[in-house]
């Protein structure tokens with residue numbers, strides 16, 4: 001057996017979760033320069049940049065959603081894949097114990113979280129044999145927010161704002177543009193897309209995701225696809241969806257396209273969307289010891305160049321301090337575009353909590369409360385028999401999943417502010433107006449940045465849902481967010497979706 005294999009895989013997982021690869025850092029730096037200072041887009045990117053630096057410094061998860069661990073392993077003839085699979089699973093469980101991965105494996109029937117990221121289908125491990133003497137292990141951690149924005153098209157198809165997409169490369173381009181437009185900020189833009197033309201429904205999605213293992217700066221060896229990738233990159237940022245869907249110049253940092261043969265009757269275009277927290281790395285291992293011979297995508301002999309020279313979020317003096325619990329007057333005074341700094345008590349709640357609150361009374365008084373759509377990474381620490389909880393990563397999750405419940409919960413329990421990312425729909429917007437509440441957009445993926453605003457964990461309810469889904473009672477201080485839906489019927493998300501839809505119509509594919 002390979003004595004160093006387990007440690008090497010564990011190192012790979014920890015590094016992937018905590019340190020963005022240089023090509024993604026470079027693309028994000030370019031994005032930062034592209035957005036004019038003092039805009040919402042620039043503020044969002046500055047927080048993201050600071051978050052990237054904090055994560056690498058503290059070896060903390062870049063984003064609290066550490067995603068679906070997906071391993072691509074290449075082995076020489078004779079390698080024991082059964083043993084390697086077991087070792088990889090144990091390394092995943094150990095990384096989860098250490099708080100480098102969030103427990104993310106949920107039984108789809110009972111809703112129970114396995115607690116260690118192991119379960120049917122998780123992690124995903126693909127093996128391939130090759131003729132080289134070494135073992136290669138690549139890992140991508142792709143979170144739920146961006147996974148939910150994946151899209152698959154069966155051509156020909158009529159697309160809103162773009163018309164008919166035929167079975168041509170122009171038709172493919174329309175599908176990619178539509179997928180990016182549809183994602184808006186929900187997948188934590190600026191993102192990158194892996195695309196597969198053809199295949200069947202299953203192989204198409206798999207191959208699209210595999211394209212995310214290409215570096216952002218490589219050029220497709222097929223000149224037709226290279227042209228398509230370049231053409232997408234030169235037009236897509238004109239949609240002005242921008243970072244987090246706030247509007248702006250950078251919507252996408254990469255587009256990688258491949259093609260598979262298809263059945264004559266089918267023509268699928270599969271789009272795998274990854275967020276700015278584009279976590280993928282790899283290692284080449286000695287096949288007799290399992291020791292790391294070299295890293296892929298990064299060179300450890302090169303120092304990490306910080307994203308920022310100075311502290312990230314700089315105040316303009318126009319920020320509005322909000323102290324929870326909030327009054328109706330507090331929130332009616334806010335309007336779209338205001339930057340707020342929230343202090344006081346905040347409760348987390350996402351899918352399981354929202355569903356629970358529709359059938360049961362809340363375990364805490366939510367009157368005037370701030371409800372944070374967040375599934376944090378929380379470590380349980382015990383000293384002298386006393387249990388304490390520590391939040392190590394706590395960015396917002398995609399809010400639109402709570403759209404069926406949110407308006408009713410605001411109405412029933414008097415919630416005054418909802419914090420999340422990506423915005424919400426018409427039902428919530430109407431409830432904000434009728435009952436006096438606001439939606440605050442935090443910066444998606446900025447898990448380390450926001451964890452530092454959390455000063456204390458005061459308690460937890462509904463822990464039986466698992467740590468990401470429980471309702472955590474937090475004391476926060478100066479937690480920055482942007483009002484993107486106000487109590488007067490205004491929604492930045494609705495406006496950007498409409499405006500970017502108009503841009504799609506004029507882009508001329």
Ligand code: SF4
Nearest residue numbers: 063143145188275445
């Ligand atoms: S950055 Fe956003 S989309 Fe990406 S994993 Fe984190 S929360 Fe999900």
